[in-house]
Amino acid sequence: MSVDPAVVEQSISSQEAALLGVVQGITEYLPVSSSGHLTLAQHMLGFTEPEIFFDIVLHIGTLAAVIWYYRKSLLSSISETIVGLRAIIGGASPAKLMAESEGFRLWALVFFAMVPTGVIGLSMKKWFEAMFEQPALVGVMLIITGVVLFLTRFARQKGAGVLDMGIMTALAVGAVQGLAVAPGISRSGATICVALFFGVEKETAARFSFILSIPAVLGALILKMREDLGDVAPEAMATGFVTSAVVGYLCLALLIFIVKQGRLSWFSAYCVAVGAFAIFNFS
Secondary structure: OOOOHHHHHHHOOHHHHHHHHHHHHHHHHOOOOHHHHHHHHHHHHOOOOOOHHHHHHHHHHHHHHHHHHOHHHHHHHHHHHHHHHHHHHOOOOHHHHHHHOHHHHHHHHHHHHHHHHHHHHHHOHHHHHHHOOOHHHHHHHHHHHHHHHHHHHHOOOOOEOHHHOOHHHHHHHHHHHHHOOOOOOOHHHHHHHHHHHOOEOHHHHHHHHHHHHHHHHHHHHHHHOOOOOOOOOHHHHHHHHHHHHHHHHHHHHHHHHHHHOOOHHHHHHHHHHHHHHHHHHHO
8 A cells, every 4th residue: 555655754754853863873872771862852842652663773773883883893703603603513612612712702691691681671571661651750760770870980890801701790781681671771871880890891891782782672673573663754764874873873982982981970960860850840
């Protein structure tokens, strides 16, 4: 069935697409919760909830940003993992590869982390989705994010690299990534913070967090594509993709710099302030 172009264009304008793309790009990687900010922006500015397909386009944009930023690390680690899997087929010890191959260990830890992410995300999916209609509750989640970010001031630095990370660390990071499906809980903030609390070195914590986001986001997008995607004008989709990708890349680079400086707690006051604002205005 054909769709009236006028109806398509009215669903999301290019200006709204650009604004939502910027919001997505800024908040996806800065530890302030992209889903929480998008929810509050929609309620405050009177936007209807974006079409599912447009939301997917925004996330593909920020996903492209992280893949491009870590392209060298991804290529080398995937190559090492393929070599490792071939070695295991040939009789090599998985434990020995985990101890010696950083790339193989990285993706093994990602695999372990995705288990609790999937279990929590799928089992609590309906409850998390209901929160998008409750901006005051999103405010509470933002305050929780702010408190967790503040606590990184007291995280003891052991300087653990990928080869020093244990399976329990990966499971803990994966668990909070599953909980971060809730709007207002920052995925990047929660996962990096937990890794830091387990003594992981700053840059390694950030890298593990963002590489872990790749299969998580892909999985979420696949699930969303089973729903009614809706119709969005091509210009709006292109605008949303470009703005979310470019802004997302810049904010990702900024966050990596801030994490290396040990200043993740800088975002604490902001999250608490926005959370309090949301509670005050939407209660």
